[in-house]
Amino acid sequence: MSDVTTPTEEWTKPLPTPDDVNRDYWQAGTEGRLLIQACPHCGHRQFYPRALCTSCAGEPEWLECTGRGTVHTFTIVRQMGMRAFRNELPYVVAMIELDEGPLIMGNVTDCDPESVRIGLPVEVHFINAADDVGVPMWRPVPAR
Amino acid sequence: MSWNRVAVVGAGLIKFGELFDQSYEQMAAGAFAAAVDSVDHGFEPSQVEAAFVATQRGTLWGQEGIGGNTVPSAIGLAGIPCTRIENACPSGSDAFRVGAMAVASGVHDVVLVIGVEKMRDKSAEEGLLARAAAGHPIFTRGETAPVLFAPFATRHMHEFGTTREMLASVAVKNHYNGARDPYAHFQSEITVEDVLASPSVCSPLHLLDCCPQTDGAAATLLVRADIAERFTDHPVYVAGFGVATDHPYLHEKSSFVGLKATQLAAERAYAMADVSPADIDCAEVHDCFTITEILDIEDLGFVDKGKGGVASLDGETSLTGRIPINTSGGLLAKGHPIGATGVAQLTECWWQLRGEAGDRQVELRHGNALQHNVGGRGSGVSVINILTTNQP
Ligand SMILES: [Zn+2]
Numbered sequence: 001m002s003d004v005t006t007p008t009e010e011w012t013k014p015l016p017t018p019d020d021v022n023r024d025y026w027q028a029g030t031e032g033r034l035l036i037q038a039c040p041h042c043g044h045r046q047f048y049p050r051a052l053c054t055s056c057a058g059e060p061e062w063l064e065c066t067g068r069g070t071v072h073t074f075t076i077v078r079q080m081g082m083r084a085f086r087n088e089l090p091y092v093v094a095m096i097e098l099d100e101g102p103l104i105m106g107n108v109t110d111c112d113p114e115s116v117r118i119g120l121p122v123e124v125h126f127i128n129a130a131d132d133v134g135v136p137m138w139r140p141v142p143a144r
Numbered sequence: 145m146s147w148n149r150v151a152v153v154g155a156g157l158i159k160f161g162e163l164f165d166q167s168y169e170q171m172a173a174g175a176f177a178a179a180v181d182s183v184d185h186g187f188e189p190s191q192v193e194a195a196f197v198a199t200q201r202g203t204l205w206g207q208e209g210i211g212g213n214t215v216p217s218a219i220g221l222a223g224i225p226c227t228r229i230e231n232a233c234p235s236g237s238d239a240f241r242v243g244a245m246a247v248a249s250g251v252h253d254v255v256l257v258i259g260v261e262k263m264r265d266k267s268a269e270e271g272l273l274a275r276a277a278a279g280h281p282i283f284t285r286g287e288t289a290p291v292l293f294a295p296f297a298t299r300h301m302h303e304f305g306t307t308r309e310m311l312a313s314v315a316v317k318n319h320y321n322g323a324r325d326p327y328a329h330f331q332s333e334i335t336v337e338d339v340l341a342s343p344s345v346c347s348p349l350h351l352l353d354c355c356p357q358t359d360g361a362a363a364t365l366l367v368r369a370d371i372a373e374r375f376t377d378h379p380v381y382v383a384g385f386g387v388a389t390d391h392p393y394l395h396e397k398s399s400f401v402g403l404k405a406t407q408l409a410a411e412r413a414y415a416m417a418d419v420s421p422a423d424i425d426c427a428e429v430h431d432c433f434t435i436t437e438i439l440d441i442e443d444l445g446f447v448d449k450g451k452g453g454v455a456s457l458d459g460e461t462s463l464t465g466r467i468p469i470n471t472s473g474g475l476l477a478k479g480h481p482i483g484a485t486g487v488a489q490l491t492e493c494w495w496q497l498r499g500e501a502g503d504r505q506v507e508l509r510h511g512n513a514l515q516h517n518v519g520g521r522g523s524g525v526s527v528i529n530i531l532t533t534n535q536p
Contacts, residue, residue, distance in 0.1 A: 014284040047395070054391060073302070073400045075294035076347040077286055081267075085286040093291050095395050105395040107285050118302050 001032035029134020067124035110139035147248035149369035157362035169218035175361035198239035198259035198483035233519020234527035236486025259487035290346035297435035299400035310453030312339035322473025329479035358479025362488035384417030394522035405526035421445035428489035
């Protein structure tokens with residue numbers, strides 16, 4: 001289980017709307033658990049949640065992740081017109097390579113954006129956008 | 145593959161820019177008139193049997209969303225069969241491909257392909273960003289258009305030692321070409337220093353690494369090759385095309401140093417046209433950002449993977465280089481009115497192959513030119529058309 005934060009202010013970014021395919025995924029986020037999908041037919045692992053395996057069109061099952069990964073590539077966003085994001089400039093959008101294989105797109109938080117590098121080890125944490133929606137975020141793994 | 149050969153006998157566009165004073169329909173009429181005027185032996189608009197209209201963002205703006213319906217009326221051809229084509233940033237190039245197939249199939253002898261796009265009437269926050277907000281909820285992490293390409297630049301620099309100066313050299317070249325293209329949105333030269341000193345947008349991309357938002361329209365006239373001589377003594381033929389899709393979203397890319405959709409589309413286009421990259425005299429490729437052109441010239445086989453930055457800095461892609469790229473100024477200088485972009489690129493290829501590109505004219509050795517777009521939420525679709533002066 002990873003950290004879950006419930007912000008005091010209203011969520012003004014685009015709010016995900018859970019549907020039949022991704023409801024469990026968003027709910028798991030509120031419990032500090034990151035889910036991806038694994039295909040029992042061909043072994044393919046995928047993110048984001050979809051009705052069908054993108055490799056063989058079989059029906060995928062949930063796989064709970066360790067929540068660890070590394071930065072595969074990233075950008076530091078310095079210009080953004082949408083207010084909810086503009087308030088957070090500069091922020092990092094990164095492709096996180098999960099220990100389980102697939103890439104996931106996310107923000108790297110809790111650090112100086114300039115300190116983010118390819119290969120940086122990160123761990124997931126969650127912010128509750130709504131009662132049933134936990135959004136995954138990423139931060140550098142603390143040095144031991 | 146058995147198909148009737150297709151000739152391009154007319155092509156034209158309106159001056160790209162911020163066209164607040166022109167309506168969508170007026171822009172369409174302007175591009176159509178330019179294409180009609182370009183036909184050497186004359187062309188009666190009533191000869192158009194069918195039309196394909198490329199407009200990408202119509203669902204945001206209003207009646208452009210039914211451009212297949214409004215454009216024929218706007219150009220005096222109400223009654224003809226007409227269909228709007230949407231396929232992300234390659235909408236215009238895909239409309240051309242569909243128009244070519246309509247002739248190649250034998251169903252129509254004379255087809256109009258027209259691309260029209262208004263990008264500037266709404267603010268960025270209402271337009272592009274509104275679309276970003278409406279994007280896939282799982283990935284809406286503050287994406288902007290540059291976010292869809294900047295991570296490729298970060299990774300390309302990491303793996304191949306590509307530098308910001310190499311990225312900047314793409315913008316410098318395309319603005320140089322744009323300064324020689326009377327239809328370009330931007331018509332002044334810039335320096336590497338200008339690019340490096342422009343504000344950072346999305347690391348490592350700065351403002352002058354990005355294309356502008358531009359209004360524009362362009363049109364081409366396609367006919368069955370065996371009747372081309374009625375219209376011109378200098379026909380340009382459709383040699384082949386290729387289309388490919390990839391998974392749509394950014395994090396689903398199998399590589400951040402190349403675009404699989406472009407690579408697949410290129411394989412198909414070269415095979416259909418029976419040419420290789422070495423047979424291409426010049427190319428108009430998708431340079432929405434400087435890094436995109438570097439990825440393109442590698443994925444299209446003009447340079448080895450990883451060498452796109454060095455090749456750009458060394459001038460290999462300049463007007464007098466080994467493989468001139470984006471002689472029109474590209475999206476970076478000419479502009480990127482999405483539905484019109486591919487059709488305008490094809491117009492530039494048509495001018496080049498006919499020796500009509502003025503100060504931008506390249507040396508013709510093989511008589512082949514290539515046009516390319518890639519786009520979507522994470523470069524999930526690519527379309528390539530190859531034109532030739534070689535008799536099929
Ligand atoms: Zn499968």
